[in-house]
Amino acid sequence: MFQGVINGVSAIAIPLLILAIVGHGWYKKVKVYEVFTEGAKEGFNVAVRIIPFLVAILVAIGAFRASGALDLITGLLSPLTSWIGMPGEVIPMALMRPLSGSGAMGIVSELINTYGADSLIARMAAIMEGSTETTFYILAVYFGSVGVKKTRHALPSALLADLAGIIAAVVVTQMVFG
Amino acid sequence: MINTIWIVLMAGGILVAGFQCLGLDYSSAEGLMMNPSFVPLTDLTKGLFDSAKASVNLAMGLIGIMALWLGLMKIAEESGLVKLFAKAVRPVMVKLFPDVPPEHPAMGAMVMNIAANMLGLGNAATPLGLKAMQELQSLNKVKDTATNAMATFMALNTSSVTFIPATVIGIRAAANASNPAEIIGPVILATGVSTTVAIIAIKTLQKLPRYRMPAVEPEGKEV
Numbered sequence: 001m002f003q004g005v006i007n008g009v010s011a012i013a014i015p016l017l018i019l020a021i022v023g024h025g026w027y028k029k030v031k032v033y034e035v036f037t038e039g040a041k042e043g044f045n046v047a048v049r050i051i052p053f054l055v056a057i058l059v060a061i062g063a064f065r066a067s068g069a070l071d072l073i074t075g076l077l078s079p080l081t082s083w084i085g086m087p088g089e090v091i092p093m094a095l096m097r098p099l100s101g102s103g104a105m106g107i108v109s110e111l112i113n114t115y116g117a118d119s120l121i122a123r124m125a126a127i128m129e130g131s132t133e134t135t136f137y138i139l140a141v142y143f144g145s146v147g148v149k150k151t152r153h154a155l156p157s158a159l160l161a162d163l164a165g166i167i168a169a170v171v172v173t174q175m176v177f178g
Numbered sequence: 179m180i181n182t183i184w185i186v187l188m189a190g191g192i193l194v195a196g197f198q199c200l201g202l203d204y205s206s207a208e209g210l211m212m213n214p215s216f217v218p219l220t221d222l223t224k225g226l227f228d229s230a231k232a233s234v235n236l237a238m239g240l241i242g243i244m245a246l247w248l249g250l251m252k253i254a255e256e257s258g259l260v261k262l263f264a265k266a267v268r269p270v271m272v273k274l275f276p277d278v279p280p281e282h283p284a285m286g287a288m289v290m291n292i293a294a295n296m297l298g299l300g301n302a303a304t305p306l307g308l309k310a311m312q313e314l315q316s317l318n319k320v321k322d323t324a325t326n327a328m329a330t331f332m333a334l335n336t337s338s339v340t341f342i343p344a345t346v347i348g349i350r351a352a353a354n355a356s357n358p359a360e361i362i363g364p365v366i367l368a369t370g371v372s373t374t375v376a377i378i379a380i381k382t383l384q385k386l387p388r389y390r391m392p393a394v395e396p397e398g399k400e401v
Binding site for chain 1: 183184187188190191192193194195198218221222224225226228229230232233234236237238240241242243244245246247248249250251252253254256257258259262298304307308311312314315318321322323324328329332333335336337338340341342343345346349350353354355356357358359360361362363364365366367368369371372373374375376379380383384386389391
């Protein structure tokens with residue numbers, strides 16, 4: 001039942017959203033084709049713009065993994081994480097996510113490459129990626145842009161939310177795909 | 179921060195591989211044995227090159243999906259669908275941000291930012307979020323300190339409910355996942371949990387004495 005609802009939402013979401021966007025555009029007499037292509041041009045730039053970040057982080061993680069250093073770390077932490085159902089391979093993802101968006105994306109890509117996109121590990125990392133944010137980066141950029149130095153309760157609240165998001169991602173993944 | 183992590187990953191990997199080249203064997207009956215070989219280091223080098231190649235393949239696979247998504251978003255923007263959405267969530271926003279007047283431009287900018295986050299459009303969300311922060315700062319009486327509204331906005335922003343995690347779906351599609359979008363349901367659920375925790379945390383913590391807003395500075399003393 002629970003799995004059915006979740007899978008249903010996943011299946012419907014994108015077709016429905018596309019229909020709503022295109023339908024509303026047509027209703028409002030937007031030149032949908034021209035406007036679409038204009039927006040789509042940006043797609044190439046975005047993909048190319050992330051290549052340097054992807055190379056940097058994938059190569060660094062590749063070195064860490066190929067040398068066996070990652071196995072040492074996950075071996076140390078896995079007793080702690082295994083009781084909530086998080087496989088050791090996902091630990092680097094949970095550690096990287098609040099620090100760096102490109103870094104976390106690199107880890108997801110790496111896990112997908114290594115274990116296959118349909119493995120539990122890769123699914124869990126992908127759900128974690130979708131469920132949390134690069135808290136440190138966002139707080140630094142947003143508060144920095146207006147010159148606010150005393151951030152009061154913003155950071156502890158955001159980190160608590162991240163922790164909740166990571167644990168929720170693990171639990172939900174286990175419930176739906178485990 | 180990211181610099182330190184990067185160095186630890188790179189140097190840590192190379193040093194560990196170097197150490198393994200010594201081939202120390204602790205389990206041998208005759209005490210510590212050594213079987214030196216260069217295999218761990220050549221494996222490492224191969225791993226480095228493979229990763230570099232894989233990252234470009236990944237980015238190339240992403241181009242199509244990003245183009246599709248950004249094209250659709252452009253339509254939603256032009257047709258006013260994004261604005262319509264902003265109107266729909268206004269009652270909730272008024273509850274969450276009691277210090278911000280409902281008609282203030284800060285409200286609009288925050289809603290747009292949160293809407294972009296919900297659709298997984300990190301790049302589109304950032305400019306809107308920065309605009310929202312400037313508007314919130316105009317309501318701020320102590321310029322170097324975050325207001326309750328700012329902290330609430332940040333907590334919502336970093337934990338926001340996500341309906342379409344577009345980038346990660348793109349990565350999964352590029353890697354030939356059997357059903358790239360199957361993570362949408364779980365992501366909605368997990369972000370629902372984190373957003374709830376964020377709101378509870380922010381509303382609870384802002385009452386604590388150590389996070390209290392300082393008294394307003396006297397007029398004219400502002401730097």
